[in-house]
Amino acid sequence: MRLRYFVGYGTPFLTAYCKIRWILSTGNLGYVRVLMYHNIPEDKQSLFEHHIQYLASMYQFLTPLQFQEFVQGKYRISGINLLITFDDGFKSNRIVAEKFLNPFGIKGVFFVPTEFIGLQDANKCNEFIVKQIYKGIATDPEISSDMEPLAWKDLEYLLEQGHAIGFHTKSHKRLSELHSKEELYDEIVESGNMLERKLGVPINYFAYPFGDIDSVSKLAMNIVKSRYKYCFSGVRGPNYFPVDTYAILRDTISLDDPLSYVRFIIEGGLDIIYRKKVKKLLALARD
Numbered sequence: 001m002r003l004r005y006f007v008g009y010g011t012p013f014l015t016a017y018c019k020i021r022w023i024l025s026t027g028n029l030g031y032v033r034v035l036m037y038h039n040i041p042e043d044k045q046s047l048f049e050h051h052i053q054y055l056a057s058m059y060q061f062l063t064p065l066q067f068q069e070f071v072q073g074k075y076r077i078s079g080i081n082l083l084i085t086f087d088d089g090f091k092s093n094r095i096v097a098e099k100f101l102n103p104f105g106i107k108g109v110f111f112v113p114t115e116f117i118g119l120q121d122a123n124k125c126n127e128f129i130v131k132q133i134y135k136g137i138a139t140d141p142e143i144s145s146d147m148e149p150l151a152w153k154d155l156e157y158l159l160e161q162g163h164a165i166g167f168h169t170k171s172h173k174r175l176s177e178l179h180s181k182e183e184l185y186d187e188i189v190e191s192g193n194m195l196e197r198k199l200g201v202p203i204n205y206f207a208y209p210f211g212d213i214d215s216v217s218k219l220a221m222n223i224v225k226s227r228y229k230y231c232f233s234g235v236r237g238p239n240y241f242p243v244d245t246y247a248i249l250r251d252t253i254s255l256d257d258p259l260s261y262v263r264f265i266i267e268g269g270l271d272i273i274y275r276k277k278v279k280k281l282l283a284l285a286r287d
Contacts, residue, residue: 030077031238032067033059033266034250036211039090042146045099047255052100054259055082059266063107064164064205071230071243080266084108085232085250087168087207088133089116091148094158102161110158111168111207111232114191116149125149132172155199166205166232167192175208175220184220189227207232211250213277213284221246221284235281236265236274246285249278 035055040048055061060081062070067083069075084101086093089112101108113132119125126143155165169175170191178184188206196203206224208216211234216224224231230245237249251265264270 030079030081031240032062032070032077032081032083032243033238034067034083034085034232034248035266036234036250036252037084037086037093037255038088039147040092040096040255041144042092044255045092045096048096049100050259051253051255051262052104052106055262055266056104056106058263061104061106063162064109068230070241071239071245073241082266085111085166085207087111087211088172089113089150089168091150091154092146094150094154097158097161097163101163107162107164109164109166109205109232110150110155111166111205112150112155112195113168113170113172113209114195115171117155118152119149128172135174152198159199159201164205165195165199165201165203166207167195167203167228168207169209172209174210174215176215176217178217178220181219181223184223188220188223192227204229205232206230207234207250210234211252213280216284218284218287225285231285233281235277237271237278238268244282244285247278247281249281 037048060077060079062077062081062083064083066075070077070081084106085108089110093110097108097110116125116128116132119128125148128149129143129147159165169187171187173187175184175187178187192203192206206228208220208224208231213233213235216233221231225246230248232248232250234252235249236251239249253262253265257265
């Protein structure tokens with residue numbers, strides 16, 4: 001039996017412990033968990049629907065604007081609040097937004113790599129997914145037929161529905177592997193400016209690819225800070241006020257996780273494991 005299932009059974013006791021520890025250590029009555037999803041395959045949309053129904057019954061979802069105001073100290077929260085985000089720009093993101101998020105009034109942030117958006121050639125799409133998104137780990141047979149990219153009209157639709165678009169670099173490269181300032185500037189700034197011009201709205205949200213602490217460098221972070229107002233990581237943890245705007249924590253959520261395990265994550269069950277990584281990210285963002 002996988003650990004996530006075993007842990008799930010003890011969630012009520014473990015989360016109660018986490019809540020007591022959190023209240024005693026911080027005295028803070030509210031925090032925001034930023035959830036990160038990726039592609040939602042057609043055969044798993046029902047699982048995603050169950051996730052949304054469960055989370056909406058348990059917690060309060062914030063809109064991107066409310067989250068922004070929370071970070072700025074203009075919006076007070078209590079308890080556990082959620083912000084939903086999607087990475088990589090898959091067509092399925094628009095589909096689940098239309099089918100499952102919109103009916104609940106849930107608004108998310110969709111982080112897109114501009115070179116992937118609008119690709120129509122199937123071979124080029126597969127090549128981008130394998131080489132850029134999965135870094136050669138996946139092979140063509142593992143790429144499902146529904147892993148298409150969002151089109152520009154899909155981004156416009158999401159904006160019309162009250163969602164937000166964030167930037168996920170030009171070509172989904174691991175920023176810590178780029179040592180040229182010019183290449184980093186092209187990946188982070190120039191293409192972000194193009195996305196802003198194309199959509200006609202400010203692009204203030206940025207999420208670096210892969211999300212772990214080893215996927216971003218000090219040089220890359222400085223360039224991000226020169227262009228964007230908010231930088232989202234993939235490091236797990238709660239976002240308390242005051243939030244460091246360049247070290248926003250996010251929790252990756254798998255559709256295969258039982259809901260009890262998702263609750264365990266949201267209520268702090270894994271936080272102690274990521275404490276050192278959070279400190280490292282904060283140091284990187286603040287230097």
